[in-house]
Amino acid sequence: MPWKGISDPYKIWVSEIILQQTKVEQGEKYYLAFVKKYPSVADLANANQEELYTLWQGLGYYNRCKNMILAAKEIMHAHGGKFPKTHAEILSLKGIGDYTAAAISSFAFHLPYAVVDGNVVRVLSRVFAIKESFHTAKGKMAFQLLAQSLLSKKEPSAYNQAIMDLGALICKPKNPNCLECPFQRICKAYLSDEINIYPTKKIKLVIKERFLHFFLFEDKHHFYITKRTGNDIWRNLFTFFSVESDNAENVDCPTEIKIIHSVEPQMISQLLTHQKITGIFHHCKTNPQIVATLNLMQIKKNALSQFAFPRLLISFLEKNNYL
Ligand code: SF4
Incomplete structure (x- = not known):
């Protein structure tokens, strides 16, 4: 992944927005084309919306592009063209939610904010046998607090990357590789042989x-x-x-x-x-x-x-x- 290990907040932001609704394999070519055409916040702030939409074609959810241009303009006007360095300022940018703000804060600025994405929720729900669904307000809060309490305050970016990688590569949705997992001995789901019931699925609304x-x-x-x-x-x-x-x-x-x-x-x-x-x-x-x-x-x-x-x-x- 071309964005792995980078510390440029702009590029981390671009990669995270592209990956919001897109698989890594598909997102890669879009990411490369994006940062080639718009290598900096200033370039994105001056982007022609139609041209950006054309580059984005196939990714869908075009609101993401619109929000990125608006956020880039805000960075130019309110932050002198420099990507803001505090979690609160990053979170206040258009289209940036809890997950993206934590990712930029920790990967670019080493701020102690835990990322909570699908991979992290899967690992935590299994290790701690959490039945609460992440898709409820109460569940979301519980996962955020737990993740934050576990975060290494000294090395937040390494911690975040590690738990996300563990979820993506070892603790996979189906057939997790428990025998190679460092949490095998303490993982409640593994020890009780109930891996498949975690994480609790989103309850489908009956319309x-x-x-x-x-x-x-x-x-x-x-x-x-x-x-x-x-x-x-x-x-x-x-x-x-x-x-x-x-x-x-x-x-x-x-x-x-x-x-x-x-x-x-x-x-x-x-x-x-x-x-x-x-x-x-x-x-x-x-x-x-x-x-x-x-x-x-x-x-x-x-x-x-x-x-x-x-x-x-x-x-x-x-x-x-x-x-
Ligand atoms: S032991 Fe298995 S279920 Fe538990 S965290 Fe590791 S991979 Fe996931």
Whole structure:
């Protein structure tokens, strides 16, 4: 790896950002091309975004490039073109998180900050039999504190490199080479023959799919809306009259509505944390009788912006030039 052993903070930064979502073998050629075209922070700060995107092609997550240019500009303006030397300043740069800040701080400046990446989490979870997942706030904190407590304050960069290498080369995700591992005698996972249960995997979220049919009652000057109450999404926000169904095509709604909705419905989806909501919007001619039965609020069309609607409904209203 061409970046191994280097102490130039700029090059460490470039390599770490490239490797965030990329395998080492694939990242190497990008790294070499990157530092050839932009050998210093100043070159990157003056980079043409389109040219950088072209060089980055294939790596994806283009936000990384954008953030790097912004951070490089900040280094030029706020730090006189010199890469900042404190952990806090490094961490404050755009696109630099805990891991990258610890890597630059320790490898470039020998500051005592422990890196915690996937390799480190795997080693620590096995040696100490930690069942907490790194993907929870509590777990992340626990791993950070443990790693920091183990760090050699005299040789933080050697320590960080060693534990990362151990994770990458010996304590591999599958078939770790325990017989050659220096921690074999104290590794709780090895001693209890439970290596495969560590580290605890990220819990996959089960996304529930829901279909909400919205009936937009409208006359020349008014819309008819309702406030959501109860223990469900969008509590206290305003929506149109709605009926939930288990699909987008059919809905079991009051008979009167069935008769009056005529226009082709529009569909818009939104992903919430645990739910995918698909809104099917039906335009309805106003029928005073139904409006009264459904207990809807009559509001002036130009007053629409005074009511708080969920994002999904705002998308619909904007799409139809109501907002
Ligand atoms: S003994 Fe095996 S499981 Fe434990 S740290 Fe070493 S390689 Fe990993």
